[in-house]
Amino acid sequence: MCGFLAEFSFEGQPLIALDDFKSVLALSKHRGPDDTGMYNSNTFRLGFNRLAILDVSKNGNQPKLSPSKRYAMVFNGEIYNYSHLAETYKLENLKSTSDTEVIIHLLDLLGVEDTIRTLNGMFAITIVDTHTNRCFLARDFAGIKPLFYGLTQEGIVSASQFDQVYKHPWFKNKRQLRADIVKEYFGFGYMQAPNTIYENIFQVNPGELLQVDVSGSLSKKQLVAFENNQEKPISKTDDDLEYTIKDAVKRQLVSDVSVATFLSGGIDSPLISAYAKQAKPDIEAFTLKVDDPKLNESEVAKNYAKALELKQFVVSVDNSEILKSINSHFHAYPEPFGDYSSIPTFVITREAKKRHTVMLSGDGGDELFFGYPRMRDVLNKRLWFKIPFHLRKFLAKVTNTLGITKTWAPYFKTLDDFITNKHLYLPQVILDDIFHETSFSIEMKTLYQFKNASRKELVQQLRKNEFYAHLQRVLIKVDRASMKHSLEVRVPFLDKETILKSWELTSDLKHKTDLKKPLKNLLKKEVSELLINQKKMGFSVPLYQWLHNELKTDVKINVFDTPFYGADIMNVEVLRQYVDDFFNKKHDNSWGVWHIYAWQKWASVHA
CATH class of the missing domain: 3.60.20.10 (Aminohydrolase, N-terminal nucleophile (Ntn) domain)
Structure with a gap:
């Protein structure tokens, strides 16, 4: 690396x-x-x-x-x-x-x-x-x-x-x-x-x-592209998938320097850690412990480590230490980047580097194995978009009023718009006000073009979108944070053979239990199902609280008191008003405000 x-x-x-x-x-x-x-x-x-x-x-x-x-x-x-x-x-x-x-x-x-x-x-x-x-x-x-x-x-x-x-x-x-x-x-x-x-x-x-x-x-x-084709049902490929992932983990453990795994409370990293343990019995699992009980997964991770008989190293980092890392964390991102989970990623990779040079992660599991609830939501509401727009809006108003359904989906003109909205962190109407008569690039539009076909065909399209769009943001986050600390992070789920095997799988995602079902089935062979079913908390920080308190002064300095980078191509007043409305609690979109703040921080450090 x-x-x-x-x-x-x-x-x-x-x-x-x-x-x-x-x-x-x-x-x-x-x-x-x-x-x-x-x-x-x-x-x-x-x-x-x-x-x-x-x-x-x-x-x-x-x-x-x-x-x-x-x-x-x-x-x-x-x-x-x-x-x-x-x-x-x-x-x-x-x-x-x-x-x-x-x-x-x-x-x-x-x-x-x-x-x-x-x-x-x-x-x-x-x-x-x-x-x-x-x-x-x-x-x-x-x-x-x-x-x-x-x-x-x-x-x-x-x-x-x-x-x-x-x-x-x-x-x-x-x-x-x-x-x-x-x-x-x-x-x-x-x-x-x-x-x-x-x-x-x-x-x-x-x-x-x-x-x-x-x-x-x-x-x-x-040279290599992964399309929407699928051939085999999930239920018949678990054994093949197990062999494929184990083989990928084994390949990625080869190193002349120390290797460990990240271990959280979810599905993906425990499975990678389990297979790594089988191939390398003395491997260490690395877990971050934070002091916010709503975000701390270390106890679940400890249970996984115990069940898998893994040697585990848990590093405790309190909120004040993470806050102190925010400014230095912006130096890790030479391009503008707005995913605020980059902050804990920056901290855990920094701590991991103190013990190891190579880490295995579970990134890619959600994208390849149907892990996002938003995919089910699209599938469950896709039929709305077969109804003409004006009739659809009228029907939605009726069903919402009667309590038959509660959804905003029918008010989007197209299925493409509905899916795109799920990936946006600033509302489309705000973006259009900031950038008058400017549309997204043709490449981005192409990524968010969908054929409203059968349920199984659409789920494959959604997975391809997650792989070539959202996953890219995840990979940027991890690469920049880890490499700032000279730490290599390897991704067994994104091994070429694992991707090819996953692309044979399909699902209609009719039930919540279908989300990431292939990986859950494999993990059941390694640990108790009761442990697997614990709720995933996510790798995050209390951003809303921080923006309204500890970070508020710095946000105001960068957004209101500092000239906006690129002011000649955008309506800065709309941006500033959006942030001001957040502080006045007219909306609670902390992620969107972070995008604005992170843009200015990037410009001050790198531009």
């Missing part, structure tokens, strides 16, 4: 000064504190900050050249099938035991595209083909690892961090905000690939391979 910076100049254009390159590379030093390396040529430059996980010797350092010297590469992440690939392709003369070594040998053997297709892992890769003078960017199929790039007339810059691109001298004085993506940030709380808030700066999509030549001609190819 690391951080990198690369620049590839277009025909006749010079590279930036070496000292300037080093300064921008240093922005990601926390992602890789163990070594810094560079490779220079006349037309491209690669820089790398290494967090040593596999082959911690200098033999694992980067950048690396392929044995033929044709390919130069920097790679952030972990390849879990690297040993299998080395054996399959009978790779010889390997100079290190790292996964990077396997990739550079495969490049000579298979070429870029076929090499990327073989990989199972989490990765962001920049490769320069010195024979054809082309630069390639590749990102893992789930979007676990970040990969930003920017295009100018001088060339292309790729990096692990957003700020490494927009602070690069080729972009430093050319920043222009995109109103549609800024609007998406205020609504959804993050930047959805492939876009960013700045013109000409982008993210590589999950599973995408991008190539650009010295003339600046750019092309993209989707």
Whole structure:
């Protein structure tokens, strides 16, 4: 796990000064504190900050050249099938035991595209083909690892961090905000690939391979994509699923540094921890204890640890300590980010790093295995949208008045609007007032297009949306928080084989018990069902209380007394009025207020 910076100049254009390159590379030093390396040529430059996980010797350092010297590469992440690939392709003369070594040998053997297709892992890769003078960017199929790039007339810059691109001298004085993506940030709380808030700066999509030549001609190819198809019913695949997840956990335990698991009171992390214990009996489970009884899951986690006979380390952090971490936590997010659960994530990853360098998490379980109640709500109300809008509104008014139903769903013009609203943290009407005559990007609209087909077909569409939309925000949260502390977090549910297996599963979600049913069935084999059925509290903080009390002064300073970043593309008065209404208790949307506050905090720290 690391951080990198690369620049590839277009025909006749010079590279930036070496000292300037080093300064921008240093922005990601926390992602890789163990070594810094560079490779220079006349037309491209690669820089790398290494967090040593596999082959911690200098033999694992980067950048690396392929044995033929044709390919130069920097790679952030972990390849879990690297040993299998080395054996399959009978790779010889390997100079290190790292996964990077396997990739550079495969490049000579298979070429870029076929090499990327073989990989199972989490990765962001920049490769320069010195024979054809082309630069390639590749990102893992789930979007676990970040990969930003920017295009100018001088060339292309790729990096692990957003700020490494927009602070690069080729972009430093050319920043222009995109109103549609800024609007998406205020609504959804993050930047959805492939876009960013700045013109000409982008993210590589999950599973995408991008190539650009010295003339600046750019092309993209989707190498891996997960669609809506399903083949097998859940009840017949539990055994296969168990084997698949266990195998993924076993692969992801391979490390030359210490590995542990996060353990909460839910379903996902206990299952990962259970399988990790079976593969590595001495593994430690790490749990955060907070002093708010409504948010503290440590007691449930302790029960899981006891049942699984896990060695558990519980770290207690009180609210005052978490509050003190908020300002430093904003330094971990080089892009605007509005999910306030990033605060406890920042704290627990900081504490985990004191004991370990690699952690396994349960992220991805909700998205892959139908874990969100909002999915059931959409399915249960989908038939409203088969009725013409005006008739539907009249019927809803009648049924709501008579108490037959109580729902606002029929008042949305389309099913797409209804589902989108479930993911927005500022109301659509407020967003439209802030950004006059600005709609969401075509990419975001496409993510929220649904066919109101059968129940089972729609649930597959909803899962695809959760995977390529909401999950991306979760992954941003965890990657930025953990890597600020030089901690690698691995995600067994997002192993390539686990994703493929999960995509065979379907459900109509007719009952609450159907939510995450495949994982619950597996966990029942490991612990008592009574323990599983305890209510999940969520990984959060008492935000409403904090905004009205401890954080109120800072919110007011940043929102009312500080010039708004991007004021020329938005109606700042609407934003300020929304925050003022919150303090006057005209609404209780603390999450939406946090998005506004977090925007200003990001700008003050990073912009």
